[in-house]
Structures are given as structure tokens and as C-alpha cells.
Amino acid sequence: MALRQMLFNTRSMFSTPGLARFSTKSNPYLVKVGIPEFLNGIGNGVESHVTKLESEIRDFQKLLVIRTLRLKKLGVPCKHRKLILKHTHKYRLGLWRPRAQPVKP
Numbered sequence: 001m002a003l004r005q006m007l008f009n010t011r012s013m014f015s016t017p018g019l020a021r022f023s024t025k026s027n028p029y030l031v032k033v034g035i036p037e038f039l040n041g042i043g044n045g046v047e048s049h050v051t052k053l054e055s056e057i058r059d060f061q062k063l064l065v066i067r068t069l070r071l072k073k074l075g076v077p078c079k080h081r082k083l084i085l086k087h088t089h090k091y092r093l094g095l096w097r098p099r100a101q102p103v104k105p
Helices: 002-014 034-041 046-056 062-066 069-071 079-092
Strands: none
Touching: 002 062, 034 046, 034 062, 034 079, 046 079, 062 079
């Protein structure tokens, strides 16, 4: 009985060619993400650098490819640099995104 179920499931899985079961594409973002929304989504005090980064970088796409030395020159502390770089990497991969509504404690 179990062998028959396995064979049936195998046939049904391959019977629809061209349809993938899993997708590697990330879901589209429902809210427009800018530098303030991104840094507020990270939290942990990183949002204190919003004005500094907005005035120097001016573009969210540039923030996604920024290097640690540039952040260091802007005066961002090491702990916050690590958080920004970690979350930009996750955002580029589609594994993380800031919440649409901030979480209230």
C-alpha cells in the first residue's frame, strides 16, 4: 500500500511539466522602502543615523551596496555598521524586509 502511494505521488509530481513547486524569487514589497524605513526596521539604535545617511547617500540603492569603510567615514559606530551591512545583505537576497507598520512595545 505504501509503495503504491509513493508511486502515485511521484507520477503526479512529474505530470505537470514546467511548473516548479518552489520559487527562488522574493515576494514583491508592499511598501516603498527608503533609507528611513529601512533603518527604522533594523532598530537597535540604528535609526539615529537616518539624517546623516540620507544627506550623504541620498539613494536607497546606494545604501544596499555601501561598504564598511564608507560607513566608518560617516561616523557610524561598529555595532551599527555590522547591523546595517547584515540587513542590507539579507534584503538583497530577499530574506528580510522592514515591516510595513512599526511594532509597538
